[in-house]
Amino acid sequence: MEPLALAVRSARSGPANVTQTLRSFVLTISIFLAAYSSGAAHEVTPTIADFEIADGQLTLELRLNIEAFVAGINLDGMENTDTAAQAQDYDSLRALSEAELKPMVALFAEDWLSTLEVYAGEDIPLSLQSVTIPEVGDVELPRSSALIVTGPVDGAARGLKIGWPKGSGGVVLRQNGVEDPYTGYLQGGEVTPTIPISGGLAQSPQQAFVDYIPVGYTHILPKGLDHILFVLGLFFFSTRLRPLIWQISAFTVAHTIALALGALGWIRIDPAIVEPLIAASIVFVAVENVFARKLHSWRTLVIFGFGLLHGLGFASVLAEFGLPDAQFLPALLGFNVGVELGQLTVVGVAYALFGFWFWGHPKYRGRVAIPASFTIALIGAYWFAERVFL
Known part of the structure; x- marks a missing residue:
């Protein structure tokens, strides 16, 4: 926690230490992501x-x-x-x-x-x-x-x-x-x-709904690092709320649709195809953060498409757990609510660490958003290569 404490103290001390503050934050998140990424393939399943x-x-x-x-x-x-x-x-x-x-x-x-x-x-x-x-x-x-x-x-x-x-x-x-x-x-x-x-x-409908909320939440936090990185890629795109809301909304609607269709068995794609594409989606949003400065309509459409891929990834998790036939819909809704709460937690933590302190600073993009996006892109590229070639 020392880099975080240093960053908070520096942010309060004045503009002269802002550069060091931003570097401390970027270093902290980079170390965390790099350390956590190496173990993503060994996630514990029930x-x-x-x-x-x-x-x-x-x-x-x-x-x-x-x-x-x-x-x-x-x-x-x-x-x-x-x-x-x-x-x-x-x-x-x-x-x-x-x-x-x-x-x-x-x-x-x-x-x-x-x-x-x-x-x-x-x-x-x-x-x-x-x-x-x-x-x-x-x-x-x-x-x-x-x-x-x-x-x-x-x-x-x-x-x-x-x-x-x-x-x-x-x-x-x-x-x-x-x-x-x-x-x-x-x-x-x-x-x-x-x-x-x-x-x-x-189970009653209420029990099934409540029981599956933590299943969806824990698939994001702490187990869903690929989904966490994708959401962070959306967060680092802009310092304004409107582009973030548009992107999160498109992603949420898309993965909700794909999750329902996948859980019903109407769409089924080999995870060997879906997982590399999820990694590629992380690379795309992170790299575009480096070069794009405003939200284009085509980016929203691309994010919607990536949301469909992530929804199919969520559906594979539900396939492992199994949904109760008698309470299929409440359990599915509970899982999806858990996923959304997990995503909102990611955005909330990112805002508390970065947005609240630095969104208004002119060096935010160059000192925080671009380095963080570059780190995310590198991890996504490594996962893509690992899932395709290794």
Whole structure:
């Protein structure tokens, strides 16, 4: 925080120190962006758990980043695995084939399943039935492995509770095979309410809306660095509010449309295409900030097009979480509200750090906007090359 404190003190001390103030701010944000960008590919994703009870047996299918679990990473509150002490072990595990990794998963499951609490009148002992691990691909991206776990359930039981183990991060729980199924989101150490085995504990529209707001918000802050950089690119374009409002509005409308169409399954584009284009959009807005001094109508249209790309990126996140069929629209709206709140937070923080202090200063563009945009463009260009060639 020392550069920020220095900047605030300098801004208050008079015009003579403005240049040093601006440099301090630019240095701070550049260091932050550069440090954070290196770990963007290791973002932590939640486990998806689908469960069903039939013929006296519980079947639980877990889709998870098994390498993070085997490596012993505490995923509670973890934003990205690069910050974990076991990051090197985790990276090594992602390079192993299914045959090499399966024995390690079996050993891990022996201990971990004892901490996964399932209660239906009595504690249900769980056993691992199968492990499916995808082939090694891009080791910079997490694999989604599948574990099938089963346990006996007393035929007289009418409800069950599931306690998600501490250190296991977030989990989306989805009940299958019944009407009005339960859907919930737990953090490590949390326990579900009693779930009727016959169904009937579906979320209300209000619950679904509220539950998905933090899902959308956390995808922007702190996990969505590519979206953060795009919004900052819009912010640094001008010191006037009107161009910023036009750009944010075009971006918001576009990604809302694409998010809805993508979540409904009406539009589906391979992430291998969408992700590089998102990186290219960051480069475009940042580079144009350097050369353009006023908002042209064609820039607004281009931003609208980029908003469609970012909306498809958001839709892929929802595909990982899964939207409850019975409350699809409220959950979708809640997620979108969370995304918008995240974007407004980014703009608010940027204004507090830069706009409030320096928007009226004649050297703002040359000392803050252009260097910051250049830094953003470099990071976007690196991501584009990484996502296409590496």
